[in-house]
Amino acid sequence: MATTVILNIKGLVQAGESFSASVSGSEMKKLPVIENAFLILKDGKIRDFGPMEKYTAPPEEKIGEIIDATGKYVLPTFVDAHTHTIFARPREEEFVDRINGLTYEEIALKGGGILNSARRLQEKTEDELFEDAKKRIEQMISYGTGALEIKSGYGLTVEAELKMLRVIKRLKEFFAIPIKATFLGAHAFPKEFKENHEGYISQIIDEMLPKIAEENLADYIDVFCERNYFSVEEMERILLAGQQYGLKPKVHVNQFSILGGIEKAVELGAVSVDHLEEIDDYDIEVLKKSDCIPTLLPSCSHFISIPYANARKMIDEGLPVALASDFNPGTTPNSNMSVVWSLACIKMRLTPEEAFNAMTINAAAALELSKEIGTISRGKRGSVMITKPVPSLAYIPYSFGDQLIERVIV
Ligand code: NIG
């Protein structure tokens, strides 16, 4: 593989050797920037970087490309630690229902929402789902995403959940970027199990999980712990069963209500707890005593008009907050992490630096990828994005909705 050299970089962001696996609380405000810098990528890895005056050119015959980044920033790519990228079709009719006054929960109770997506997905072939997801991931990479997590959860039958996870496995093989697979069979109770929770939970535990383990289809296990979905006790049983197969929890909790799911998930060793639009002081204390990463999804709050998670308080209390897109057809039909960056600053009052740390270092920690990605450090993946010429770093989240990432190298 060739060597790529990037020169005259206005600001090389998050470059250095001594980063911790995650950054918490007031540390999140710090974002190192080397001004007027160079960066050398070799064989897909970060080879060297520093101020321009320290640059010595590699032998000419070894250089594949020289990029002049005058006026531009170079940053590590975003890590999107929570997505539902595989789905059959968008759900803009529910968007119109909400404009006309229904809430997300009311639409779901009418048979829309997750069950709507599950019906459509069951009709699609593995190849169709793969092709659609491939295009979506190509777009995500063009927006600057250099690693992501993808959940199942729109299958809700043994066959369809396995189909989704097999698609994720193929995507892992197809793309050069790290992709983690999360089994979310417990996303909603299918209609026929509405009054028979036991029946569906035993399908998850006795039929889905053994097959998933046999084919090695998942890295994590997720449950949507919420009123009208899975109770804390149901989540506990499913997560314990997942543990038997080595799947660590990453869970949907506290999106609409506080049921005690955070404490239970932390007790069961969750790598992350995601959403947290509703949270109380007790939950924050629980998180402070753990290594679990609170992963917040501002694009979801924006799109379905629910409160934003109180990221400001979580950081002020010393937590290592991560941010992700939650890309999915129901609550977040957008996978652009620059939008997440803007919303985190505008609506959650994070500084541009805090939000960027939350989308890189801490998001990598939420996928247990800290050694590989999230900073520009020698030996890590050569996964970087180059901006258009911009006056400052803060200008990127400030100019919300603009696409200022000009080029992405993964
Ligand atoms: O993270 N809340 C649960 N799951 C998704 C939405 C799923 C859907 O509406 O299709 C979320 O927001």
Ligand code: FE
């Ligand atoms: Fe989600």
